Amino acid sequence: MITQQTIQQISSRIDIIEIVGGFVKLKKRGMNYMGLCPFHNEKSPSFTVSPVKEIYKCFGCGRSGNAISFLMEHEKYSYVEALRWLAAKYNVTIEETNVSPEAIIQHQVADSLFIINSFAQKYFSDILFDADSGTDVGLSYLRQRGFRDEVIKKFQLGYCKEEKNDFAKAATANQFNQEFLVKSGLVVSRNDELLDNYRGRIIFPIHNNTGKIIGFGARIIKSNDKAPKYINTPENEVYSKSKILYGTWFARQAIDKSDECLLVEGYTDVIALHQSGIENVVASGGTSLTMDQLRLVRKYTNNLTIIYDGDSAGVKAALRGLDMALEEGLNVKLVLIPDKEDPDSYVNKLGAAAFRDFIAVNKKDFIIFQVEVALKDAGNDTSKKASVVNQIAETISKINKAEDFTKQQDYIRQCSELMKIEETGLNALVNKFIRDRVIKQESKQPPDEFVPPQIANSIPHSESADSEILSLLMKDEMQERAVVRALLEFGLKEWDGNKKVADYFFEELSDEEAFDNLELVRIIAIYKTWYEEGIEPTTKTFLYNEDQQLSKLVSSLVEFPYELSTKWKEAYEMPVATREDNYREEIVSCFNYLKLKKIKQLIDQNQRDLEKHHTSEEQLMLIQTHQHLKKIEKEILYKAGTVIIK
Numbered sequence: 001m002i003t004q005q006t007i008q009q010i011s012s013r014i015d016i017i018e019i020v021g022g023f024v025k026l027k028k029r030g031m032n033y034m035g036l037c038p039f040h041n042e043k044s045p046s047f048t049v050s051p052v053k054e055i056y057k058c059f060g061c062g063r064s065g066n067a068i069s070f071l072m073e074h075e076k077y078s079y080v081e082a083l084r085w086l087a088a089k090y091n092v093t094i095e096e097t098n099v100s101p102e103a104i105i106q107h108q109v110a111d112s113l114f115i116i117n118s119f120a121q122k123y124f125s126d127i128l129f130d131a132d133s134g135t136d137v138g139l140s141y142l143r144q145r146g147f148r149d150e151v152i153k154k155f156q157l158g159y160c161k162e163e164k165n166d167f168a169k170a171a172t173a174n175q176f177n178q179e180f181l182v183k184s185g186l187v188v189s190r191n192d193e194l195l196d197n198y199r200g201r202i203i204f205p206i207h208n209n210t211g212k213i214i215g216f217g218a219r220i221i222k223s224n225d226k227a228p229k230y231i232n233t234p235e236n237e238v239y240s241k242s243k244i245l246y247g248t249w250f251a252r253q254a255i256d257k258s259d260e261c262l263l264v265e266g267y268t269d270v271i272a273l274h275q276s277g278i279e280n281v282v283a284s285g286g287t288s289l290t291m292d293q294l295r296l297v298r299k300y301t302n303n304l305t306i307i308y309d310g311d312s313a314g315v316k317a318a319l320r321g322l323d324m325a326l327e328e329g330l331n332v333k334l335v336l337i338p339d340k341e342d343p344d345s346y347v348n349k350l351g352a353a354a355f356r357d358f359i360a361v362n363k364k365d366f367i368i369f370q371v372e373v374a375l376k377d378a379g380n381d382t383s384k385k386a387s388v389v390n391q392i393a394e395t396i397s398k399i400n401k402a403e404d405f406t407k408q409q410d411y412i413r414q415c416s417e418l419m420k421i422e423e424t425g426l427n428a429l430v431n432k433f434i435r436d437r438v439i440k441q442e443s444k445q446p447p448d449e450f451v452p453p454q455i456a457n458s459i460p461h462s463e464s465a466d467s468e469i470l471s472l473l474m475k476d477e478m479q480e481r482a483v484v485r486a487l488l489e490f491g492l493k494e495w496d497g498n499k500k501v502a503d504y505f506f507e508e509l510s511d512e513e514a515f516d517n518l519e520l521v522r523i524i525a526i527y528k529t530w531y532e533e534g535i536e537p538t539t540k541t542f543l544y545n546e547d548q549q550l551s552k553l554v555s556s557l558v559e560f561p562y563e564l565s566t567k568w569k570e571a572y573e574m575p576v577a578t579r580e581d582n583y584r585e586e587i588v589s590c591f592n593y594l595k596l597k598k599i600k601q602l603i604d605q606n607q608r609d610l611e612k613h614h615t616s617e618e619q620l621m622l623i624q625t626h627q628h629l630k631k632i633e634k635e636i637l638y639k640a641g642t643v644i645i646k
C-alpha cells in the first residue's frame with residue numbers, strides 16, 4: 001500500500017495539462033484546454049481539460065476523470081502503476097505501509113534488474129551501430145532482412161559481440177552486482193568467470209506496459225544446429241514469460257484505436273508489420289497463450305486475430321487452450337498465411353494495404369476453423385466424429401457471458417450445419433456442458449455472502465398539488481449531491497471565527513439517514529475520517545484515491561468551469577460573484593433544500609398512511625404529524641427565502 005502522504009505529495013505536483021498534453025495535443029481555449037479525444041475518433045475537438053479543477057472530460061464520448069484515471073485508461077496502467085509512473089516523473093520517493101521485508105528485497109532486486117537491462121540495451125545498441133563487428137555482422141544482417149534503421153532504433157535492437165565476455169567486462173566495470181547480472185540472464189558464471197550469454201546474437205529488448213525493459217530475446221545469426229535459434233531471459237523478479245506479449249508497449253495505442261489485436265509468432269514479424277505501418281500487432285514468442293496473456297489483450301480490445309502461418313509450430317501452440325479466450329469474452333479470428341510465407345515475408349511481398357485487405361478478407365472465426373480442421377481429421381470415422389461434436393459443444397458452452405447469448409446461438413446454428421447434425425441436438429449438448437459446470441462451481445463455492453438490501457430509491461408518487469415540484473426536487477438526488485459537493489469544495493474554508501465549514505456541516509448533518517445514495521454517505525464518512533485524522537480532505541484527495549468508483553463519483557460532482565463567467569466579466573466590466581465568494585450562502589441553502597426534500601418525503605409518506613384504514617386515534621396522530629411537518633416545512637421555506645408552494 002502506498003501511503004496517503006505519498007499520494008498527496010504526488011497529487012500536489014500533478015499538472016494535468018502536462019500529463020494529458022504528453023499524449024494529446026492540447027490548445028488553450030479560455031480557462032480550459034481542448035484537443036482531439038484520444039478515446040474516440042473525432043475531427044473537431046470535444047476533449048476538454050481543466051487545469052483548475054484538474055479533470056478532463058470529453059463532450060463527445062463522455063469519458064472523464066483526473067490525471068491518474070487518464071493514465072489508467074490511456075496507458076492501461078493499474079492505479080499503483082499510474083502512481084509509480086507519476087512518482088518517477090516528479091521525483092517523489094514512494095513510501096509504503098505494511099510492506100514485508102521479502103517484498104522490499106524483491107522490489108530492490110527488480111529495480112536493480114531494470115537498471116541492468118537498461119544499461120545492456122544501450123550497450124548492445126551502441127555495438128550494433130558503432131562497433132565494426134556490430135555493423136558488419138549484426139546491422140548488415142538486419143538490413144539484409146529488409147529492416148530500415150529507424151525501425152531498428154525504435155525497437156532498440158542491438159548486437160552482442162562474439163567475444164566471450166565483452167559485455168560482462170563492461171557491466172563489471174560499471175559496478176553491477178554479479179549475482180544480479182547472472183539473474184538477468186545476460187551473463188553466465190563459469191568457474192567464477194562471467195561470460196556473455198548472447199554471444200553473436202541479435203538482441204531484442206522486451207518492454208513491459210510502462211515501457212521498462214524486463215528482458216531480452218537473443219536470435220542467432222549464423223546457422224548452427226547445436227545452438228537454439230532464440231535464447232530468452234530466464235524467469236526472474238521482472239521477467240515472467242507467461243505474462244508477456246512481445247510488442248505490447250509499441251502496439252498499445254494502435255490496438256486501442258483499431259479495436260483489434262493481431263497476434264503473430266515472432267519478434268521479427270512484429271517489427272516487419274510495424275515498419276509497413278501496421279502497428280496493432282504483438283507476438284506470443286511461440287508458446288501456447290496463457291490466461292495472463294489473454295487478459296493483457298483484453299485490456300485493449302475484445303478482438304484478437306491470430307495470424308497463422310500454415311507450418312508454424314508456434315502459432316499452433318498459441319491455438320491450444322484458446323477456449324480460455326472464449327471464457328474471457330474475446331472474439332478470436334484466424335488468418336492462414338499462404339505456404340512458405342510468414343507475416344514478415346508476406347507483408348514485404350504484398351505491401352501494407354494489400355496485407356491489411358488479405359487479413360480482412362481471410363480471417364476466419366476460431367470455432368468454425370476448429371470444426372473444419374477436426375472434421376477433416378475425423379474423416380468417415382463415426383466415433384471420431386462423435387468426439388468432435390462433443391468437443392465443439394464444450395467449446396461453445398464456454399461462451400457464458402449473458403451478453404454473448406446471441407453469439408452462442410449463432411455458433412450452434414453454424415456448427416450444426418457444418419457437422420451435419422440437428423441444431424436442437426447440439427443445443428441440448430451445449431446446455432448439458434453449461435449445467436455440469438454450474439453444478440461443479442456451486443459445490444465449490446461458499447454460501448452466498450450477505451448482501452445489504454438496497455435502500456429504496458423510488459420517488460414516492462404524490463397526488464398533491466406540488467407533486468411536480470417534488471419530483472423535480474427528487475431528480476437525480478440533486479440536493480444530496482449539492483450538499484456533498486459543497487462539503488468537498490468548501491469544507492476547509494472558514495465558517496465563523498473558530499469553526500470550519502466541515503465542522504458546521506457535521507453538526508447540521510447529525511442525521512445521516514437524510515441521504516438515499518449510499519455512495520454519497522460513503523464519501524461523507526471518508527471525509528469525516530480524514531478530517532478527524534488531520535489529513536486535509538479536498539476534492540483532490542478523493543480524485544486521486546485508489547477507489548476508482550469513488551474518484552469517478554467525485555469527478556462527476558465537481559463542476560466543470562465554463563467560459564460564461566469570464567465573458568460576463570468582460571461584458572459587464574464588473575466582478576461576477578462566484579460560488580467561492582458566496583460559499584456560506586450556498587451551504588445554508590443546500591442544507592435547506594435537502595431538509596425540504598426529506599420533509600416532503602415524510603409528508604408524502606404520512607399522507608399515504610392516512611389514506612389507509614386506521615382507528616380514529618391513529619388518524620389523529622397522523623394528522624398531528626402532518627401539521628407538525630408542514631410547520632417545519634414552512635420554517636425551512638422561510639429560512640430559504642423561497643416560495644415554492646402557494
Ligand SMILES: [Zn+2]
Pocket residue numbers: 037038039040047058059060061062063
Ligand atoms: Zn471522446
